[in-house]
Amino acid sequence: MxxxxxxAQAAAGGGSGMSMLVMMVAIFAIMYFFMIxxxxxxxxxxxxxxxxxxxxxxxxxxxxxxGTVKSIDLAKNTVDVKIARDVVITVDKGxxxxxxxxxxxxx
Numbered sequence: 001m002x003x004x005x006x007x008a009q010a011a012a013g014g015g016s017g018m019s020m021l022v023m024m025v026a027i028f029a030i031m032y033f034f035m036i037x038x039x040x041x042x043x044x045x046x047x048x049x050x051x052x053x054x055x056x057x058x059x060x061x062x063x064x065x066x067g068t069v070k071s072i073d074l075a076k077n078t079v080d081v082k083i084a085r086d087v088v089i090t091v092d093k094g095x096x097x098x099x100x101x102x103x104x105x106x107x
Contacts (some may be wrong), residue, residue: 001070006091023084025096044069046098049097049098050093050096053067053069053072053079053093054072055069055070055071055072055095056068056069057099058099059071059079059081059096059097059098059099059100060088060099060100061081061089061091061095061096061097062091062094062095062096062097063095065081065083065085065089066099066101067082067083067089068081068082069081069082069096070082070088071092077093077094078090078091078092078093079091079092079093079096081096
């Protein structure tokens with residue numbers, strides 16, 4: 001069994017250092033273009049939406065609560081969200097996301 005293992009190592013030994021380096025670079029490139037880059041784009045879109053919030057915008061909080069922006073406090077970085085008649089909650093601005101159901105209903 002050991003001789004078989006040694007023979008396999010000897011056969012694969014020619015240039016394996018360079019091919020291993022090329023494979024590692026290829027794996028990193030694939031991870032960057034399919035995982036890291038799309039996530040960065042998504043984060044920029046969320047940040048842009050949060051910075052452009054206005055009163056009356058329909059949103060979803062990080063906890064899954066749907067509502068409408070009533071007021072924005074830039075000093076405290078909070079948003080007051082109306083979730084029902086006479087029910088307003090205060091949420092950190094970082095936990096407010098776009099309501100995709102409101103945009104899909106308008107089309």
